[in-house]
Amino acid sequence: MNFSAVPDYHMHTPRCNHATGTMRDYVDVAIKRGLREIGISDHSPMPDNFDAEWRMQPDELEDYWQELDVAWHYGRERGLNVRRALEIDFRSDQPDYTQSLISRYPWDYIIGSIHYLGDWGFDNPDAQQEWEHWSLQDAWVAYFDAVAASAESGLFDIIAHPDLMKKYGYRQPDDARVKAAEIRMLTAVRDADCCLEISSAGLRKPAAEIYPRAAMIECAASMGISFAYGSDAHAPEDVAYAMQDCLTCLHRYGVHHVACFEQRQRTMMDFTR
Ligand code: ZN
Ligand code: FE
Ligand code: ZN
Ligand code: FE
Numbered sequence: 001m002n003f004s005a006v007p008d009y010h011m012h013t014p015r016c017n018h019a020t021g022t023m024r025d026y027v028d029v030a031i032k033r034g035l036r037e038i039g040i041s042d043h044s045p046m047p048d049n050f051d052a053e054w055r056m057q058p059d060e061l062e063d064y065w066q067e068l069d070v071a072w073h074y075g076r077e078r079g080l081n082v083r084r085a086l087e088i089d090f091r092s093d094q095p096d097y098t099q100s101l102i103s104r105y106p107w108d109y110i111i112g113s114i115h116y117l118g119d120w121g122f123d124n125p126d127a128q129q130e131w132e133h134w135s136l137q138d139a140w141v142a143y144f145d146a147v148a149a150s151a152e153s154g155l156f157d158i159i160a161h162p163d164l165m166k167k168y169g170y171r172q173p174d175d176a177r178v179k180a181a182e183i184r185m186l187t188a189v190r191d192a193d194c195c196l197e198i199s200s201a202g203l204r205k206p207a208a209e210i211y212p213r214a215a216m217i218e219c220a221a222s223m224g225i226s227f228a229y230g231s232d233a234h235a236p237e238d239v240a241y242a243m244q245d246c247l248t249c250l251h252r253y254g255v256h257h258v259a260c261f262e263q264r265q266r267t268m269m270d271f272t273r
Pocket of ligand 3 (some may be wrong): 009196197230
């Protein structure tokens with residue numbers, strides 16, 4: 001299998017206040033690991049400065065873009081494509097805000113994420129006590145419904161870590177209502193022609209499992225949904241983390257291609273050749 005041709009499309013920078021290393025550091029590690037393409041996708045600002053301490057400030061977006069441009073040139077001189085991207089938290093009540101972020105620059109792709117149910121940052125280690133107020137079933141249904149809405153918005157190229165709800169070990173329950181919500185979500189992803197991210201970040205968290213779990217990969221693959229790989233690196237040493245495990249998992253379910261993006265045009269790359 002041709003792992004080095006697979007891009008890592010999910011990595012952060014210190015602008016989000018919870019990642020380390022410069023863009024140049026990420027590029028250097030990617031080159032050292034033999035990659036030919038990466039994409040930098042830091043956390044965008046949110047409407048009304050929501051959860052501002054976990055993301056870049058609105059007035060930083062221009063600096064972020066300029067820095068991406070420097071990284072693009074730096075990578076190009078060394079044989080690495082650097083794609084310019086953003087990870088945006090989707091709020092169904094504020095689609096215009098998301099659209100305005102997307103319209104400002106010629107991004108190569110946009111990652112859509114759900115890290116909040118209402119105001120609850122369920123993937124924040126300091127917000128885990130909120131689980132007292134939720135049943136596992138209700139939380140997972142609400143989560144899948146939110147992910148489905150993000151796909152239906154038509155704003156995104158990649159739907160990130162599609163079972164992030166399990167991050168701290170609150171795994172998807174075996175429940176008909178949750179399963180139905182999962183299928184609705186995957187149907188929305190397929191109908192919007194988004195790709196689903198396969199992310200190694202879950203392996204580095206208490207969940208200790210790839211996002212999404214194998215059962216979802218199998219289901220998505222059978223529905224013909226495309227995948228993109230992301231490490232969700234918040235430190236340079238995480239670039240391309242467990243890429244082989246992720247691709248091996250895709251291959252097990254008959255997936256031989258991953259998505260590549262440039263200027264929001266998707267091409268599929270056969271990683272088995
Ligand atoms: Zn982050
Ligand atoms: Fe994320
Ligand atoms: Zn990805
Ligand atoms: Fe991320």
